[in-house]
Amino acid sequence: MGKSVNCLHLLSLNFLLLFSNYSFAKEGMWLPNLLGHVNEAEMKDLGMKISADDIYSINHTSLKDAVVQFGGGCTGELISSQSLLLTNHHCGFSQIQSLSTLEKNYIKDGYWAKSFEEELPCPGLTATFIIEIRNVSEQILPFISDTMSEMKRQSVIKLITDNLEKAAISGTHYKAFTKSFYQGNEFYLFITEVFTDIRFVGVAPKAIGNFGSDTDNWMWPRHTGDFSLFRIYAGKDNHPADYSKENKPFSPRYFLPINISGIKEGDFAMIMGFPGKTNEYLPAEGLEMVYSQTNADKVRIREQRLKIWKEAMGTNDTIQLNYSAKYRTLANYYKKWSLENQNLRKHESILKRKGFDKQFLEWTLADSMRRAEFGNLLNDFSEIYSKGKVFGHALDYTSESLMGIELLNYVLSFKKLIELRRNIHADEKEVEVQLEKTKKMVNGFFKSYSKSTDKKVCFSMLKLSDENMSDSLRPDILVRIKNDFSGDFMKYTEELYSKTIFLKQEKLLSMLNNFGSVEIKKLTKDPAWKLAINIQDFQKEKIQPSYNAFVQGSAKLLRKYMEGILQMDTVKQFYPDANSTLRVTYGSIQGMNPRDGVIYKWQTNLDGLIEKGNLNDDDFQVPEKLKELYATRNFGQYESNGSVPLAFLTSTQTTGGNSGSPVLNDKGELIGTSFDRASEGVMSDYVFDEKLTRTISLDIRFTLFIIEKLGGADRLIQEMKIIKDK
Ligand code: ARG
Ligand code: ASP
Numbered sequence: 001m002g003k004s005v006n007c008l009h010l011l012s013l014n015f016l017l018l019f020s021n022y023s024f025a026k027e028g029m030w031l032p033n034l035l036g037h038v039n040e041a042e043m044k045d046l047g048m049k050i051s052a053d054d055i056y057s058i059n060h061t062s063l064k065d066a067v068v069q070f071g072g073g074c075t076g077e078l079i080s081s082q083s084l085l086l087t088n089h090h091c092g093f094s095q096i097q098s099l100s101t102l103e104k105n106y107i108k109d110g111y112w113a114k115s116f117e118e119e120l121p122c123p124g125l126t127a128t129f130i131i132e133i134r135n136v137s138e139q140i141l142p143f144i145s146d147t148m149s150e151m152k153r154q155s156v157i158k159l160i161t162d163n164l165e166k167a168a169i170s171g172t173h174y175k176a177f178t179k180s181f182y183q184g185n186e187f188y189l190f191i192t193e194v195f196t197d198i199r200f201v202g203v204a205p206k207a208i209g210n211f212g213s214d215t216d217n218w219m220w221p222r223h224t225g226d227f228s229l230f231r232i233y234a235g236k237d238n239h240p241a242d243y244s245k246e247n248k249p250f251s252p253r254y255f256l257p258i259n260i261s262g263i264k265e266g267d268f269a270m271i272m273g274f275p276g277k278t279n280e281y282l283p284a285e286g287l288e289m290v291y292s293q294t295n296a297d298k299v300r301i302r303e304q305r306l307k308i309w310k311e312a313m314g315t316n317d318t319i320q321l322n323y324s325a326k327y328r329t330l331a332n333y334y335k336k337w338s339l340e341n342q343n344l345r346k347h348e349s350i351l352k353r354k355g356f357d358k359q360f361l362e363w364t365l366a367d368s369m370r371r372a373e374f375g376n377l378l379n380d381f382s383e384i385y386s387k388g389k390v391f392g393h394a395l396d397y398t399s400e401s402l403m404g405i406e407l408l409n410y411v412l413s414f415k416k417l418i419e420l421r422r423n424i425h426a427d428e429k430e431v432e433v434q435l436e437k438t439k440k441m442v443n444g445f446f447k448s449y450s451k452s453t454d455k456k457v458c459f460s461m462l463k464l465s466d467e468n469m470s471d472s473l474r475p476d477i478l479v480r481i482k483n484d485f486s487g488d489f490m491k492y493t494e495e496l497y498s499k500t501i502f503l504k505q506e507k508l509l510s511m512l513n514n515f516g517s518v519e520i521k522k523l524t525k526d527p528a529w530k531l532a533i534n535i536q537d538f539q540k541e542k543i544q545p546s547y548n549a550f551v552q553g554s555a556k557l558l559r560k561y562m563e564g565i566l567q568m569d570t571v572k573q574f575y576p577d578a579n580s581t582l583r584v585t586y587g588s589i590q591g592m593n594p595r596d597g598v599i600y601k602w603q604t605n606l607d608g609l610i611e612k613g614n615l616n617d618d619d620f621q622v623p624e625k626l627k628e629l630y631a632t633r634n635f636g637q638y639e640s641n642g643s644v645p646l647a648f649l650t651s652t653q654t655t656g657g658n659s660g661s662p663v664l665n666d667k668g669e670l671i672g673t674s675f676d677r678a679s680e681g682v683m684s685d686y687v688f689d690e691k692l693t694r695t696i697s698l699d700i701r702f703t704l705f706i707i708e709k710l711g712g713a714d715r716l717i718q719e720m721k722i723i724k725d726k
Contacts, residue, residue, distance in 0.1 A: 026587035027653055027688040028575040029275050031181075031188070032056035032064055033133040035584060038573050043586050047268030049666045055272070055584060058132050063668050064582065065254035067272045068127040068195075068232075070660055071095075075273035076127060076230065077662035079256055079670065080719035082249040083232040084201065085127065086703070087660035088675045089209030092228035095122045096203055097325060110205040112711040119199035119231055121243045127198050127232050130582045131174055131191040136164055140187045146560070150552040157187075164189055173239050181576035183281065183555070183562040190581065195240045197233035197247050202713055204706050205623050211609060213619035214331045218339060220600050220678040222647045222696050223609035227673055227703050229716065256662060259669035260701050261725040262640055263589055265602045269650040270586040271674050271695065273661030275578035278685045281562050283378060284353040285385045286554070287686060291344050293389055295337040297396035297468075302334040304460050305404050312453040322448035336682055343683035343692075353687070360561075363568050374564045380557055388550030391543050394473045398539045401461045402475070406454045408532040410445050411502050414438060418520055439512050446505050451497060459493040475538035477531055500528040578655055585695075587651035592694055594680040600694075605643035606630060606702070629709050637724060638705040645699040648672060654695045655685050663697045669723060672697035 026046070030039055035052035043052075055063045070076035074091035078084065093107070099120050100106045113119045140160050144153050157180075165176035168191055178189045203209060208225040216222055234250035235241030263269075279286070309327050313320040344350065357378055364374040403409060417438045420426045466478055466489065485492045501508055501522060511519045523529055566574060591602035610630050613622035629635070635644050650663065654674055663672035674697040677684065681693030704722070707713050 026585070026651060027690065027693075028573075029278070029578050029583040029585050029653055029655075030575050031133065032130075032272065032582055032584050033135075039584075039586075043268070043270070046586065046588060047666045048270065048586070050668045054668060055270075056133075061254040063254070063256075063272060063664070064130055065252065066256045067582065067662060068129055069274045069580070069582075070127060070230075071125055073276065073657055074659045075657065075661040077256055077272075077660075077670065077673075078232075078252050078254070079258060080716075080721075081251065081255055082719055083252050083255070084716060084719055085198070085230040085232060086662075086673060087228060087230065088673065089203060089206075089224075089226045089228050090675070091660045092200065092203060092230065093325070095125055096200060096228065099200060106200075106203060107206050110203055110208075110711065111200070112202045112707075112713040112716075113200075114713075114715070116249070119201050122198050122200055122230070123243070125196075125198040125230075127195045127230075129193045129195075131193055132168075133582070134168070134189045134191075135186070136161070136178060136189045137186045139164060150556055161187070161189070179579050179581055181579070182566065182574070183577070184559040185563055185566070186576070188581070193240060195232045195234065195250060197241060197243045199231050199233060201229040201231050202707065202711060202716065203228040204710060207621040207623050208626065208706060208710070211620065211622075212612070214328060214335070215617075215619045217332060218335050218676060218679045218682060220649065220694070220696060221604045221608060222676065223604055223612055224647070224675070224698070225702060225706055226675040226698055227706075229707075255721070256664070256668075256670040257721040257723055258700055258704070259665055259667070259671055259723045259725075260638065260704065261723065263645075263648065263665065263671055263699075265589050265591060267589045268586070268666040269589050269652060269671070270584060270664045270668075271650070271652050271654060271658065271661045271697075272582065272584050272664070273654070273658040273674070274580055275583055275585075275655045276580050276657030278578040278655055280575075280577055280686065280688065281558070281565060282353070282686060283381050283561060284350055284357050285378075285381045286558075287344070287350050287353050289385055289389055289392065290686065291341055291350060293393055294396060295341045297393060298400050299334060299337050299341070300468075301396070301401045301404065301461070301464065302330055302337075304464060305457055306331055306334060308453060308456045308460060312450060312456075316450075319450045319453060322450065323453070326448075339679045339682045340685070343680065344686070347683070347687070347689065347692075349683060349687045360564060360568065364564065370564075370567075374560065377557060377561055377564065381554070381561075384550060384553050384557060388547070388554065390470070390473065391547040391550060394469060394543050395539070395547055397465050397469050398475070398535055398543065401465050402535050405458045405461055406449060407458065407497075407500070407502065407528055408535065410441075410449075411526075411528045411532040412536060413441055414502075414523060414529075417515075418523065421515060421520060422517075435512060435515060439509060442505065442508060442512070451503055455493055455497045458496070459490055462489045462493065473542065475535045477534035496527050496531070500526050502526060502528050578657070580657055585652040585654060587653075589648055590651040590694070591649055592678065592680070592692065594678070594692065600649065600678070603648045603699075604646045605641075606635075606646055606705075607643045609646060623710075625710055634709055635705060636709060638701040638708075640701065644702055644705045646702045647696055647698055649678065649694040649696060650674075651690065651693070652695045653684060653688055653693060658695070663695075670700055672700050673703065674698075 033056050035055060040052040066078045068076045070087045070091055074087055076085045076087035079086050096106050140157055143156055143160060161178040165178060168189060169176045175192045175194055176189060178187055180187050204225055209228065211224045212222065216224060232250040233247040235247055238251050241247055309323050313323050313327065361378055364370045417434045420431050420434050481489065481492045497503065589602055592600045594600060610622060612620050614620040638644050654677060659675050661674045662670050663674055665671045674695050676696040678694040678696060681689055684693040704717065708717050
């Protein structure tokens, strides 16, 4: 008897161990207004103590009232009654950079506004709240059908949603938009409140905010203090208003209390944010195109551009300064796509998707109605992908390779001015404005341009495109260059860069000061103009129409495929692909076992940052002040086990756009800010693997430690509602 009890005990222990290793991982990016249906019970099972209604409600304040879309591509959360906004360093980066000068370099040295007056306006930056989400599928679906052309379908949808949106916000200062979900099988309308006076409040030096830089990007273990602070300002009525000195900090409906009591593996965690784009429901054919063509093309191209830039940056400080931000942006997705392909290969994802497609086919063939509706779908996919791939490849090479030549993008930005000046009916004032804009653009361009570097990129991209674009689908100028220069792209490039007026700043500016038909003639005869326009025309005329037809055609098939998937398994709850709308993802704090013999702990500490510090590597510089705080153990209330907790892993599903998202505990209190994913699971934008996909977040205690101890910004700490149990 005793023995069997022991056995049982052991069994359940084993089971528990297994369980604690893996099963807390949770796939899904859920619409916050639908959590009450199924997710709530599961979230409570995982440890959540609040209700779905506390997360999203239109009747009372809820967590969603403290979460914003920050600019167009990140997330932010409010952490004080005066709308102090927390997001990532890499989300605020470009704003902070444009506020910086050589003397006041906030990126390099950090910045902490000491008063509201020192909070700096950020022109163009927005923060968007979600006021309400409405399912409007029933108002749309009866009016569209499978037999409609995609164009017709789009125009019917637009007509209906325009009216719905107008009605939804009439008499308010809100905005509205509608988005399709499940590849067009459902529709939701979003009522939003968009603030336009956002000010920069504080940031740590780049050495902390971007510690580890590209070396550590997408990697665990991580020690990047990836956060920055902003504030939302409103007009007198607490409504959105454009920047004005008179504006006051917005008084929000809700802000997040911060819990610094400590976290541990297995704790419930939930992330709210604005994930940009996922493609979880692609047939094998689609996944194959991503893997063997789209990702492969772009990785090959970016590799060359990055190599040239890196070499140039290494030998010249000015180039280093001017190209580091551009380099970072390019390197981020270069690394992501490479990792994505590694993951897809390692886990045989395409083969597995083929297995799923086989099941799908069997399901469609098992019933005559289904056969009629879905039976041909996979064949249709094959056909459309085999045609579309050709245009996708040409597009990759024109946009990523040829248009990766800085000179060409710059030249194309003269187009508007030239068109206006040529138009005899154009408004003189408008022409003047455009002229001024162009002059500014020219000066801006030369500030951060390295001709010798771009020349190398140009040669390399022409050659690469020549080698990889099919004979029947390539810009004809490539053929002409080849003929005229006997295949010598180097000679052509040399001539191009020495002859073009566009790279002679003084001459160009004096032409702009007296800009008439003679000048237009000169510019439009210029070899750089000819090259740029030829490539642009090729893209517009030879690729875009066919590529768009492919995208529309495959959208229709994907919609049907999704409809089939939803019918095939009516028990499973499917989440819609990310589309930059507010989502909730949940799971737990959890380490991982990325490969045989390797265990990733769920947490890193300040010790690890100090350990990684390396004077000889730009990516791993540790500010003196931080070393001092560490040496004197000056950690304040943020100390835990003799250090300051820095980053942690959760088994949640996030993607680009989630950066800056609040990580919340079982009570909905803020414990961290999400900023990345671990390399082993970034294929989660196509295939989610519960064992391998982890979100990387910054522990809120590290954020507060830096604000208080390094920044000395007590006034910000005092605004917050900080909870420390015990
Ligand atoms: N990988 C993260 C994301 O996609 C962080 C990127 C910023 N950091 C960098 N080193 N480029 O946004
Ligand atoms: N770093 C990403 C972002 O900027 C997040 C991710 O892709 O996991 O949103």
